[in-house]
């Protein structure tokens with residue numbers, strides 16, 4: 001097992017874009033070679049070592065490499081973009097697009113992430129211990145083909161339109177979600193343990209959403225099926241009592257499922 | 272400035288030159304018989320030399336093109352390039368709908384030097400010209416849409432050809448438009464009421480005119496105004512199984528009208544566009560099959576018509592047309608995002624992304640139909656190769672289409688390994704072994720489009736007096752066998768080794784080296800009898816006050832919009 005430690009010098013005001021910070025790029029390189037890896041600083045191309053101290057033991061294959069970013073990278077975008085194996089641990093906050101299009105391996109962020117975390121994710125695991133912004137596990141802007149594999153876990157709160165156009169995989173939010181989680185979702189599982197502001201599953205055509213907290217304004221396009229106890233979603237037992245809905249019938253032939261905890265949600269049940 | 276392109280193998284169908292080794296001399300932006308010894312020499316030995324190619328029908332500028340860009344950031348993401356400071360190249364993006372600068376660069380890289388914007392809503396002529404001005408290198412023109420225009424529908428409903436001619440004369444000048452474009456005549460107007468017309472004998476709602484009367488009337492107006500191009504017809508029932516009967520019936524309508532252009536050497540009265548979409552047999556998508564053989568046979572037997580193909584390239588692309596109801600049908604079919612627009616008293620439009628998957632039955636047959644049309648129409652003087660870009664695929668795929676047409680082996684590989692079996696079962700493509708020659712490719716991309724557009728006095732050929740638009744491709748016809756080296760053909764046409772525009776070296780080794788060139792804007796300048804013109808304009812002004820969202824005086828595109836104005840004269844009094 002190889003550990004490569006990147007210690008951020010200072011986060012510049014102009015964002016860094018660092019899709020090359022991933023085990024796939026570091027594999028087979030010496031520490032000196034890793035220092036030369038290109039990242040973008042605004043519209044300039046610079047070396048990794050211009051903004052990070054690099055040390056540790058190199059590794060031959062991505063799968064055996066763990067990258068530790070030892071500090072705050074809150075103005076560094078695209079960490080772990082398209083990574084396929086290995087591990088990244090960020091001991092601070094990250095900027096946009098962490099784990100963009102990732103296919104395998106694991107990214108852990110001990111702080112917060114901003115928007116587009118895990119956009120278009122294909123596989124692997126992305127775990128954020130703090131909060132994340134809008135569009136967690138979404139599609140690229142405009143695209144109708146979004147995340148279709150992997151697991152995203154957010155321990156804090158998330159913003160608008162998470163799991164937008166989600167077509168597979170799983171997202172778990174331990175905190176609260178803002179407007180329209182699972183909008184246009186067609187497959188996969190979205191579990192929100194906290195509250196949702198409004199419009200859960202708007203125009204969803206498939207997949208499953210579970211909300212354990214209080215759901216705000218709900219959409220009229222869902223059909224109510226009654227109360228279910230101790231549900232099973234994607235092979236996982238979820239204890240509790242839930243209202244079951246399907247929809248969103250604003251979409252032709254829609255067959256999405258939304259479970260909403262009975263506790264605190266009397267306002268969405270038709271009776 | 273004198274230049275000479277030496278020792279190339281020249282294909283220039285309008286002058287009957289078929290693969291002759293010769294020099295091309297250039298002076299002051301024109302082709303000349305000879306130049307002095309001081310001329311700058313460009314060596315083209317072992318390379319193909321053709322006139323700059325002419326795009327007869329594409330969607331490259333204007334409102335719906337821009338809607339396509341705006342509603343598809345995911346298309347922009349697929350294809351982007353940065354600035355190149357050394358040659359002043361600007362950044363751009365877009366696979367199926369590239370941004371303006373990239374549009375100019377990519378056409379030029381393939382040896383195209385002239386391109387037509389095939390659908391300009393008159394009300395949005397300013398926007399269209401603004402974008403055309405932002406496309407570097409290419410000479411261009413735009414075709415205003417007339418097929419659902421209320422004035423035209425009123426005049427032709429009453430059989431008033433003279434007033435209609437006066438109106439069209441005015442509108443062509445007001446919009447700096449080039450030709451009469453007709454899209455689903457009466458159908459887009461019906462779409463304003465949620466409907467469509469079927470065939471060419473339905474009457475438009477609230478008007479007294481049928482598609483047949485619109486086609487005939489405008490073909491008469493076209494020759495009365497002595498316009499350079501013929502009417503440019505997107506038939507009714509586009510994309511509907513069984514529509515080939517409507518197509519042939521529509522082509523019959525203007526037959527017999529006397530061809531009468533004031534300039535150029537056009538000898539046809541109607542240009543049928545993207546005919547692939549109009550050559551369908553069957554009654555539904557289930558029994559859908561090709562009728563390309565029947566349509567090609569019609570074209571072979573009739574001399575009043577040219578067509579362009581609208582070849583499906585099997586890509587994910589963006590469809591966009593003034594055929595509003597058709598786009599709604601498409602959106603209902605594929606469920607993807609849809610933009611829809613009604614342009615007041617003039618036209619409408621729609622935009623929908625589309626994925627032509629080779630493995631899906633219908634796109635496979637559509638691909639085959641395009642190929643059949645190109646190969647079954649015997650005389651390339653009757654066809655122009657197009658993709659109706661970006662509708663059936665982006666124009667950047669032209670080199671692949673040339674390679675498909677030049678290699679039966681390439682097509683067999685497609686049929687055996689890539690395409691759904693319907694391509695073979697529902698069309699005759701597997702039985703056709705004809706292969707295009709370089710000469711025929713040059714004809715269908717240079718000579719024929721230039722001639723049918725009425726630009727062949729100075730476009731589409733390399734005779735003395737022509738604009739010095741020249742494309743050189745690094746392929747040696749003596750050593751290359753297009754039949755088996757089809758990938759080399761595709762690559763060779765994708766990136767020309769040299770392209771000259773108005774005599775200036777614009778592309779070198781496949782890269783744009785002169786990105787700042789501005790193209791000319793062709794537009795049709797005609798004059799009709801003054802009394803009737805004044806009467807018509809008075810009525811138009813009255814209608815503007817009553818119905819239009821814009822003042823009559825604010826409507827025309829001012830001369831300031833056009834950097835290099837190139838009026839082509841029609842009838843003049």
Ligand SMILES: [Zn+2]
Nearest residue numbers: 328389659662
């Ligand atoms: Zn078109």
